Amino acid sequence: GDSVTQMEGPVTLSEEAFLTINCTYTATGYPSLFWYVQYPGEGLQLLLKATKADDKGSNKGFEATYRKETTSFHLEKGSVQVSDSAVYFCALSDQGNNRLAFGKGNQVVVIP
């Protein structure tokens, strides 16, 4: 079935550093791709999305490009802030059964 793989382990970095979180996917169709963010004790919030190949989603300084040739949707931000500390989930939507498949998430900790 459709699946999403995120890089292992938490990410710790200093304020103003460059952030990359890798996400690759396996899908039989043409899924939509999402990044969600979860702050402590809260539900998930949509950060950005892309619905077709070569689309770039962007929001709050974060960007991700839907790369069909490498089946990837890596999340990037050029200069992180302490307030970006959260857990980030990559997900894909299987339009056939209207379900989302999630990666395991990455804890991001930004140190002042």
Add this chain to the structure above:
Amino acid sequence: DGGITQSPKYLFRKEGQNVTLSCEQNLNHDAMYWYRQDPGQGLRLIYYSQIVNDFQKGDIAEGYSVSREKKESFPLTVTSAQKNPTAFYLCATTKQRGETQYFGPGTRLLVL
């Protein structure tokens, strides 16, 4: 305000007891979902419903039950058959196939 409401925020269950988690939405979305999140883990789908009076099992339905009598409401019952119920439970909705899922604030279930 439009949105998704989950109650209560914290819920305590005694051994052998059934408990019900509430999820209400006023977004007029057709599909609703229940996920379970364990510490350091991704989200796992318990049940979902794409239309009133119909629902499907997700990946970990054993020990849980749901109903969908109204479009706005999708309560989840954690039965005594669920031997490890301690987790964070998230409800989500979506308007159409392949579109963004929107999440509620979550309910944390603890066993006494």
